[in-house]
Amino acid sequence: xxxxxxxxxxxxxxxxxxxxxxxxxxxxxxxxxxxxxxxxxxxxxxxxxxxxxxxxxxxxxxxxxxxxxxxxxxxxxxxxxxxxxxxxxxxxxxxxxxxxxxxxxxxxxxxxxxxxxxxxxxxxxxxxxxxxxxxxxxxxxxxxxxxxxxxxxxxxxxxxxxxxxxxxxxxxxxxxxxxxxxxxxxxxxxxxxxxxxxxxxxxxxxxxxxxxxxxxxxxxxxxxxxxxxxxxxxxxxxxxxxxxxxxxxxxx
Numbered sequence: 001x002x003x004x005x006x007x008x009x010x011x012x013x014x015x016x017x018x019x020x021x022x023x024x025x026x027x028x029x030x031x032x033x034x035x036x037x038x039x040x041x042x043x044x045x046x047x048x049x050x051x052x053x054x055x056x057x058x059x060x061x062x063x064x065x066x067x068x069x070x071x072x073x074x075x076x077x078x079x080x081x082x083x084x085x086x087x088x089x090x091x092x093x094x095x096x097x098x099x100x101x102x103x104x105x106x107x108x109x110x111x112x113x114x115x116x117x118x119x120x121x122x123x124x125x126x127x128x129x130x131x132x133x134x135x136x137x138x139x140x141x142x143x144x145x146x147x148x149x150x151x152x153x154x155x156x157x158x159x160x161x162x163x164x165x166x167x168x169x170x171x172x173x174x175x176x177x178x179x180x181x182x183x184x185x186x187x188x189x190x191x192x193x194x195x196x197x198x199x200x201x202x203x204x205x206x207x208x209x210x211x212x213x214x215x216x217x218x219x220x221x222x223x224x225x226x227x228x229x230x231x232x233x234x235x236x237x238x239x240x241x242x243x244x245x246x247x248x249x250x251x252x
Contacts (some may be wrong), residue, residue, distance in 0.1 A: 001041040002068075004029065006057050006194065007250055008216030010239030011076050011107045012045045017241075018137055019043065025250040026060050027194040035063045041070040043140065044092060047214070048075050048104075051082020051160075053091065054212050056194060061091040070143050072101035074136060078109020078120065086150040100145045105132050108237055110215055113228050117235035176229050177207055177217070183225035188244070189217035194251040216251070220244055 001021035007013040016023055021043070029035070046057045053061075053075070073088040075081055081104045092099045106127045108120045139146060185203030190196075195210045198217060205217070205226070218226045219236045227234070238244065 001043070002037055002039040004037065004042070004044045004060075005250075006046040006054050007242070007247060008047070008192070008194065008212075008214035009108075009110045009219045009237055010242030010247060011110075012047055013246060013250060014239045014241045015074060015076060015105065015133060015136075016045045018133055019045075019140055020137075026057055027251045030056060030060055035060075036065045036067070038067040040068060041072070041140070041143070042066050042068040042096070043072040043074065043101075044088065045074045045076070046088070048077040048081045048084040049213055051080070052084055052087050054214065056212055058087075058091060061095045064095040066092070066096035068096060070101070071096040071099050072140060073099065073103075075102075075104040076107050077104055078107060078111065078115065083150050083155050085148045086155075089147065099147070100143070101139065102147045103136055103139070104148055105129065105136060108239075110219060110237055112215060112218060112231040112233070114232065116233040117237050118233060120237070177205075178227045178229065179204060180225050180227060182223040184223055186222065188248075189221055189226060191248045191252045192216040192220045192244075216247065220247060 002024055003016045003019055003021040004024050004026050005012045005016040006026045044057070044061070046053050071092055073092050075084040075088055077084065085102050085104055089099050089102045107129055108124060109115045183204060185200060187200045189205050190198040190200055193216060194214060195212050197208045197210045199206045199208065218228070219238055224234055224236055
């Protein structure tokens with residue numbers, strides 16, 4: 001089984017690791033030009049950004065050819081998944097011709113402009129991540145068929161984001177980053193960036209124009225030196241089961 005994943009703060013990588021397959025980073029697949037994936041089962045695990053999949057995941061699946069008997073997708077989200085499952089199902093159907101399983105799992109929301117990290121962590125036990133993950137892992141191990149329901153409200157949320165312009169929302173983030181004096185020019189932000197959107201110039205990060213809006217740079221900065229104007233707190237998050245080196249290896 002091959003597991004294609006996109007991760008910025010470790011949530012999706014953690015989910016992928018629990019499914020016991022061959023882990024393939026989508027940013028690495030993009031950079032290597034690997035667009036044909038073949039196995040008995042192939043799955044895509046990605047976060048939800050603006051009620052949809054990350055832009056890079058969309059671009060990858062638009063070019064990919066997946067050859068497998070069992071094809072599945074999992075979306076992680078923190079508050080509302082919107083129509084992400086529906087979009088994932090459509091993209092996987094285009095890439096593989098069929099999809100057997102689509103599901104979602106609620107985890108910590110890392111959108112700093114909307115949520116306080118401390119409160120997210122305090123509420124985490126209520127989300128029962130391990131319980132839901134065990135159910136998903138069992139479903140996939142037994143090759144069960146299931147397509148998660150996308151509600152009318154989910155589609156409404158998706159339309160709202162579309163009307164605002166998803167791409168513009170993500171691109172705008174690149175121009176709202178603030179670097180404070182705690183920055184030591186270590187380059188961690190550039191190493192974890194999945195889209196090579198950050199360059200270190202004169203020991204300071206410079207943001208380009210291909211931001212995914214993943215916030216990996218903010219959450220993984222060892223000095224908490226990167227901020228948003230409207231962030232809700234200075235606390236940061238990386239999945240405790242995932243090392244910084246794993247995120248760097250996945251994205252650089």
